[in-house]
Amino acid sequence: MNCFTCENNLSAYVDDELTTDVRRDIEAHLDTCEKCHQEYETLLSTWELAGDMRTEAAPDGLWQAVEAELQQKGHNNTTTEDLALIVRGLASEIRDLKQTVDGLRHDLEERDNNKIDQSDLGSLVLQGRRRHAG
Amino acid sequence: MNIQADVALIAACQQGDTRAIRETFEMYKDRVYALCRHMAGNAEDAEDLTQEVFVSAFQHLNNFRAESAFGTWLYRIATNHCLNRLRKKRPEIHSFDAMAEVDIAPPAPGPSPEDMVVRKEMNRRMELAVAALPENLRAVFVLGTLEGMRYKEISEICECSEEAVKMRIHRARKQVRDKLKNYLEA
Ligand SMILES: [Zn+2]
Numbered sequence: 001m002n003c004f005t006c007e008n009n010l011s012a013y014v015d016d017e018l019t020t021d022v023r024r025d026i027e028a029h030l031d032t033c034e035k036c037h038q039e040y041e042t043l044l045s046t047w048e049l050a051g052d053m054r055t056e057a058a059p060d061g062l063w064q065a066v067e068a069e070l071q072q073k074g075h076n077n078t079t080t081e082d083l084a085l086i087v088r089g090l091a092s093e094i095r096d097l098k099q100t101v102d103g104l105r106h107d108l109e110e111r112d113n114n115k116i117d118q119s120d121l122g123s124l125v126l127q128g129r130r131r132h133a134g
Numbered sequence: 135m136n137i138q139a140d141v142a143l144i145a146a147c148q149q150g151d152t153r154a155i156r157e158t159f160e161m162y163k164d165r166v167y168a169l170c171r172h173m174a175g176n177a178e179d180a181e182d183l184t185q186e187v188f189v190s191a192f193q194h195l196n197n198f199r200a201e202s203a204f205g206t207w208l209y210r211i212a213t214n215h216c217l218n219r220l221r222k223k224r225p226e227i228h229s230f231d232a233m234a235e236v237d238i239a240p241p242a243p244g245p246s247p248e249d250m251v252v253r254k255e256m257n258r259r260m261e262l263a264v265a266a267l268p269e270n271l272r273a274v275f276v277l278g279t280l281e282g283m284r285y286k287e288i289s290e291i292c293e294c295s296e297e298a299v300k301m302r303i304h305r306a307r308k309q310v311r312d313k314l315k316n317y318l319e320a
Pocket residue numbers: 002003004006029033034035036037
């Protein structure tokens with residue numbers, strides 16, 4: 001497994017969402033790659049910190065508010081809101097796809113850059129930064 | 135999600151059985167509140183959001199088909215409702231960068247009163263980092279990292295592929311990590 005694939009799978013690895021085969025490949029790679037191992041450690045810490053975020057139980061009196069509003073409004077079967085939900089869902093899918101494509105393009109560019117001589121690396125990084133800043 | 139209202143309970147709700155509706159509310163209120171709390175980043179908005187989510191869900195119970203679990207349907211309503219409200223609200227709750235100027239000491243070794251303060255401060259910073267995420271990333275981060283849901287359920291709630299969930303969670307977590315970087319290294 002290369003660093004590119006390993007890095008992309010690290011959150012899923014932390015979340016235990018990988019197949020046994022992929023998990024073993026990740027572990028083998030982490031054993032030998034300091035860079036990915038560090039990346040893993042910081043993602044794990046983030047996950048642990050997030051788990052520490054305690055959420056209080058819902059406050060009292062919520063049911064009374066819900067009940068009062070339900071009585072006032074009554075049940076309704078209009079689907080306009082549902083249609084709006086669907087449209088919003090589609091819009092977010094499109095945004096997501098665009099982001100995915102952008103991400104893939106970015107990763108591919110990075111990979112191409114890595115193939116090029118070390119001597120060219122400095123100027124490429126600068127170019128890349130300018131491109132991303134722009 | 136361990137808790138799931140059964141088909142009979144939801145059917146009773148759909149018939150307008152107030153006791154069943156109350157029972158369903160009690161069953162899900164803490165989870166929905168937690169979801170709203172993390173999405174909104176503050177308690178006041180979370181309370182309003184939770185109320186609105188339940189009113190909307192109970193009003194549209196007839197649109198629930200037992201194809202998905204009731205919880206999934208409810209969390210989908212909650213997620214979309216929060217995203218919708220956040221979009222309208224836009225003015226940033228607090229700016230993370232403004233907060234970053236306040237210096238806090240790195241955690242001291244061993245348990246101490248300072249640890250509690252630091253931990254509280256970390257949570258607050260995490261909250262701000264989450265609030266700074268783009269909406270679609272925030273939703274998966276909240277569901278996956280704060281609520282601990284599996285990718286499959288998140289994909290059903292967010293109506294996207296599991297692969298998309300995986301990528302978004304990874305992206306979101308890296309962004310949160312970068313915001314907290316100084317403290318993670320301390
Ligand atoms: Zn590596």
